[in-house]
Each structure stands twice: as C-alpha cells, then as structure tokens.
Amino acid sequence: MTSAIAPHPLASRALARPDFTLRSTGWSAFLVGLVAFIVSVAWSWQPSYWGDEAASVMSAERSLPSLFLMLGNIDAVHGAYYLFLHGWIDLFGASEFSTRLPSAIAIGAAAAGTVVLAEKFISRPAAIGAGLIFAVLPRVTYMGSEARSTAIATAIAVWLTVLLVLAVRSRTASRRRQIALWGGYSLLLALGIYVFLYLALLLPVHAVAVVALARRHPLRRPTARLWWSLALWLGASLLGLLLALPILLAGSAQREQIAFIGRRPRVTVSEAAVMQWFDTVPVAIMAWALIIVAVMAVFFRLRGTQYQAGLPSRGALSIFLAWMLLPSGILLIGNELVTPMYSTRYLSICAPAVAIVIAVGLAALANNWLRAASVALLVATIVPAYTVQRGEFGKNEGSDWRQAAAVLAAEALPGDGVVFDQSVRPSRIPRLAMHLYPEAFAGLHDVTLTRAYSDTAWLWDEVAPLPDALPAVANLNTVWLLQYSGSADWRHETDVRTLQLQGFRVAETTLVNRTIIIEMTR
Numbered sequence: 001m002t003s004a005i006a007p008h009p010l011a012s013r014a015l016a017r018p019d020f021t022l023r024s025t026g027w028s029a030f031l032v033g034l035v036a037f038i039v040s041v042a043w044s045w046q047p048s049y050w051g052d053e054a055a056s057v058m059s060a061e062r063s064l065p066s067l068f069l070m071l072g073n074i075d076a077v078h079g080a081y082y083l084f085l086h087g088w089i090d091l092f093g094a095s096e097f098s099t100r101l102p103s104a105i106a107i108g109a110a111a112a113g114t115v116v117l118a119e120k121f122i123s124r125p126a127a128i129g130a131g132l133i134f135a136v137l138p139r140v141t142y143m144g145s146e147a148r149s150t151a152i153a154t155a156i157a158v159w160l161t162v163l164l165v166l167a168v169r170s171r172t173a174s175r176r177r178q179i180a181l182w183g184g185y186s187l188l189l190a191l192g193i194y195v196f197l198y199l200a201l202l203l204p205v206h207a208v209a210v211v212a213l214a215r216r217h218p219l220r221r222p223t224a225r226l227w228w229s230l231a232l233w234l235g236a237s238l239l240g241l242l243l244a245l246p247i248l249l250a251g252s253a254q255r256e257q258i259a260f261i262g263r264r265p266r267v268t269v270s271e272a273a274v275m276q277w278f279d280t281v282p283v284a285i286m287a288w289a290l291i292i293v294a295v296m297a298v299f300f301r302l303r304g305t306q307y308q309a310g311l312p313s314r315g316a317l318s319i320f321l322a323w324m325l326l327p328s329g330i331l332l333i334g335n336e337l338v339t340p341m342y343s344t345r346y347l348s349i350c351a352p353a354v355a356i357v358i359a360v361g362l363a364a365l366a367n368n369w370l371r372a373a374s375v376a377l378l379v380a381t382i383v384p385a386y387t388v389q390r391g392e393f394g395k396n397e398g399s400d401w402r403q404a405a406a407v408l409a410a411e412a413l414p415g416d417g418v419v420f421d422q423s424v425r426p427s428r429i430p431r432l433a434m435h436l437y438p439e440a441f442a443g444l445h446d447v448t449l450t451r452a453y454s455d456t457a458w459l460w461d462e463v464a465p466l467p468d469a470l471p472a473v474a475n476l477n478t479v480w481l482l483q484y485s486g487s488a489d490w491r492h493e494t495d496v497r498t499l500q501l502q503g504f505r506v507a508e509t510t511l512v513n514r515t516i517i518i519e520m521t522r
Contacts, residue, residue, distance in 0.1 A: 025119050028128050029112040036135035037108030040144025040151075043390035044104060045097035048403060049436045050396035051427025053147040055459055057094055058435050060085035066454050073457045076250035080194040081149035094436075096147075096402075103151035107144035110151070111135050113158030114352045118359065120165060121316040126363040133362075133378075134355035137287075138279035138385040143348050145389065150348040153196030157349040160188045160199075161323075164206050167236070168213045168229050182236040189240030197251045198346045200244075201327035203237055208322040212315035255339065267335075267342060272328060275344045277354050282381040287354070290361030290374065295321070297364035311364055320360075323353030393513045400513035401433035404482060405440035407510055407517050414443030417479040419466055419495055422448075426460055430482035430515050447472045447479065466495050473502060481518040485511065496520070 049057065059067060059075065059082045067086065071079045085099065092098040111131045119127035134140055143150045167181035192199040207230075214229035241248070267275075278284035298317045312320075328347050335342035358378075365371045393400055412418070418441065420431035434441040435453070448469045451462040473479060481495055496506065496518065504520040511517075 025116050025124070025127070028119075028124065029115040029131070032115050032128055032131035032135070033108040033112030035132065036111030036140075036144075037104050039135050040107040040141055041101065041104035044100045044145035045095065046390050046392055047096070047145070047394035048392065048399045048401045049096060049147070049432075050399035050401075051425075051432065053099070053395070054427070054432040054436055056082065056085055056147045057089070057099055058432075058453060059459065060089050060099075061094060061435075062086075062454050069457045070459065071250075074254060074459060076254055077197045077247060078149060079247075079250075080191075081152065085147070099147035100145050103146055103148070104144045106151040106155040107135070107140060110140075110155040110158045110352060113155065113162055114355060117158060117162050117165065117352070118356045121312040121319075122356070122360060122363065123311075126311075126359050129362060130352075130356040130359035133358050134352055136379065136382050136386070137277055137351055137355060138283060138382060138389070139277040139344075139348055140351050141386055142279070142389055143345075146395070149195050150345060153192060153199050154349050154351060156188060156192035156195060157199060157202055158352045160185065160192060160202065161206070161209070161352075163188060164209060164233070165213065167232070168210055171225065171229070178232075182232055186236045186239040186243065189237065190243035193240070193244035194247050196349070197247065198327070198331075199349060200241070200248075201330060202323070202349065204326050204330070205319070205323045206233065206237070208326070209319045212319050215315070267332070267344070269332070272332065272342075272344065272347075276328065276347045277351055279385045280381070283378075283385060286374075286378045286381050287358055290358045290378075291354075292361070293364055294357050294361035298360065311360060317357070317360065320353040320356045324350050324357060396428075398514050399428075400515050401430070402437055404430065404512045404515040404517060405433045405437035407512065408444070408480060409440035411519070412441075412444055412480055413478070415445065415476075416443075417445045417447045417473055417476040419447050419479060419481050419499075420463075421481075421483040421495070422463060422465070423494075424484045424486070428484055429460070430484060431461060431463070433482070433515075444480070445472070445476065447476075466498050470498075470502060473499070473504075477522050478507075479504060479520045481516075481520060483516040483518065485514045485516050 055075065056078070059070065059078070062070065064086070067079075067082060071082070075082070084102075088102060089099065092101070111134050114134045115127050115131035118130040122130070140154075143154070163181060163185045167178070167185055170178050170181050173181075189199075192202075210229050210233045211226065214226040215223070273288065274281055274284040278287050294317065298311055298314055327350055331342040331346060362371050362374055365374060388394055392403065408418070418434070420429060420434075422429060422431070434446070448463040448466055449461055450464050453459065453461045456462060479499055481499075483495070499520050500506075503522050505522075506518060507521045508519040509516060510519075
C-alpha cells in the first residue's frame, strides 16, 4: 500500500516548518538534561586525575599574571577554559568533584539542546530518545566527568546549531529578530572557538544545514531564499571568525604543541569508528547497526521499517550525517596529508548528531518489541564501559595519582625526600600527583626541583636529573621514589642505583596501579 511507504506528514514538513518555539519542548528538554547531568556527575569523583586534567587544574591555580605568561607560549587554545576554571576553583575548590562538575552541567545543557534540536525534525518521543541516548554514549559520559573543555564545547555546538535553524527559519520574522538571531550565531560561534578551536569544523556542517533547510526540493533550481540564507549565514560566520581571529592566530602559532599526535600510531578508519564515540566494540556494533537502519529507512525506504514514527526527511537526516562524518573526515584526511591534527577526543562535538541518528534508527524499527529489545541491548553494552569509567583508575588507562598520594600521606614523614620519574611523557609523570594532591606531599623535600611551574612560562616544573641534584640528598635519611611502571627508568632502575651509590637501600616497594613507590633509607 502507498501509505506503508509514504513518509509521515511531520517528516515531509520538517524542513519547511516555519515555527520553531521552545515552549512545547521545554519540559521534555529540561528533564532529559537533568537525567544527563545525573548520569555524568554520578561517581565522577571516583577516578584519579590524569595528565590533561593536571594541565587544566595546575594552569587554573596559577596567578593571573603567571597564567597569561604561560598562554603566550603554550595552550592558548585552552585559555578561555583555564580562565573560567581559575574563577571556579577560587569559589569551589580543586577537588575532582568540583572541577569536573562544570562538565556534567554542560552535558545536561547539551542533552537538553539535543532534544530541542531533534524535535524539529523527528517525533517528540524519538527526540527525547535522542537526548537520552546522547546522555549515555561512552564518549559523553567520559567528557562529562572530566576537567577539560570538551563538554562545554559540545553544549555550545548543539545550541549553535539550534540558533542556526532558528535563524534560517526566521525569514518571515521581523528584521530585529533576524539581526538578533544571526548576531547571536556569530557571538556563540566565536565563543565556541575560544573554548575549543576545533568547533570551527562545524562550519561546513552548517553550510550543509543551510542548504537543506532553505531548499524546499532537492531537484529544483536554487531559489532566492536559498541564496539569501547562504549569504546571511556566510556573513554571520565570517563575523564570528573575525571575532575569534586572535585565538585562531594563537592556535596556528602554537600548533607544534600537538605535534605529539604525529608520533602516535596512525588511527585507522575502523579504530576511529569505535573510539570516537563508543569506546568499546560491542557498543560500536550496536550503534552503527542502528545508524545503518536510519540511513536505509530514510534514504532507501527499507521494507519493514515504521514510517509512521515521524522520521526525518532525507535533507534533515543529511544534516546529522554531515555533522557525524564531515569533521571526522576533515581531520583524518588532514592528519594524513597536512599535519598531525586528529584525536578521537576532538570529535566529541559530533556526539549529539550521533545520538539523533541512532534515535532515528530506533524509531524506524518495525514494532515496539524490537525497539525495546534494541534499547536494552544498547544499554547492556554501554554499562560495562560506564562502570570502568567510574572506577578508581578510570582515566587515561589507569591513572592512579590520588591513590599513590594516599600512600605517601600515610607513610612518609616531614623532612623525607621525594624523587619523581622523569622518563615518561609529561602527561604521565608521577610528579603531577604532588600538585594535584598537595596535602599528601606537605613537608617533603622535592629533591630535583629547580623551578616551580608557576614561575615558568610553561605547563610543568623545571627539574634536574637526579645525579645533578645529589647535594640535596646529603642530609636525608629517607627518599621516596615514584616511578611509572612502564617507563624505561623503572626497567633500568637508574634512580635506584644512583641512590644506592649514596648509601641508600630499598626498604619497601609498593605497586599502586601503574605507579611504583619505592622507599629508600640509609
């Protein structure tokens, strides 16, 4: 029957519908946002800090002159977030719960925005489902419990897209409203780029969205409405980029700080398909299966799918597929042909689109039983990943600095010395534990320190090799070594041998998770 394959009227009107009010979706969006906040904030205080969070917290705890001096040399692209976190820590302290709380709040805002955005293209139940799916995606629950800027950037990305849709659909609104919407788009775009430079990757996605929203039929010739919408969007985008020009120039000047990406193994497309948003293979299989169902249902009229569920038009789904795939493709291609630039974390801003397309796939399934079974299976695959994230060693494949600091707090005495492994990459140096959990190291003598990080123009402390700092151990009876278990220094026991030549012996060795604590006494 014709009715079995015809799109629901809601879908056919989705791109052309002129009204875009938040009133009807307000409570649904608020409640979904609240659920997303709770999911992200729950047990967020459990895992120890890790290296990127150390950069956030230590930078934010600097004095403002010290912070601005550092931003002139490195991490300017994170400067807006560090300034925000500086004020936040002044008010609420630097505990894991406190510093990760803004990210959980941002995830709540992003989930609410996902519902608001999705309902303009799909049915309300499917839009609510999109917000809830977004809330539990492993990439989302990870960044929602991390003291970094990606969660805030994702929230900005969602609401920036909402503003875009409002602005394109405001053609018949008053001139004042149109100016307010396009001006707001420019300002929010600039703010988003200051928070996260790679948010600029949304611009080609938004170009696709403008075309899809302004064209009533894909096969007809471009209309004046389309050209006018493109002109307004281009002007607003250029204004946003102009406002963000200082951070764009600073990011370009400091691009060498992400050169480490080039030293990592190349990421394959299959690895990216798993790690960008899904974390584990079972979650990725379920998610991509539903994404394929969505594509087949909307573009190819897959037999057995449920079109009465209010599925999006092809143009609408194209917007979210572009949001999923264009930024990833740009970074992967640029990584191969231009310069190192790809990291799975950078694609966090695409998670809302991923959730919406998965929700479309669920809505397209033939009956409620199949939908319920798919949701149950998806949640069952996500729970193990969530549990690992909320464990004590849930960050960066097992960061254990809080637990190592607890050992020092219990066993070290004031006046003892402490030496940190310097043979690993900066984000894994055990020395960072001392700045993140300073109470545990109170009264200990930092043997190799030459200049504290807060007195430098760089992220980390300046230190000397232990053989050059031996006069500092001359009057010490106990020295604690903190070694990274996978480091070359631990395998060759360089610092241990150096201290043995000074009359020390190994009294006790404790393996926490990946940090080895060695007590050496005379």
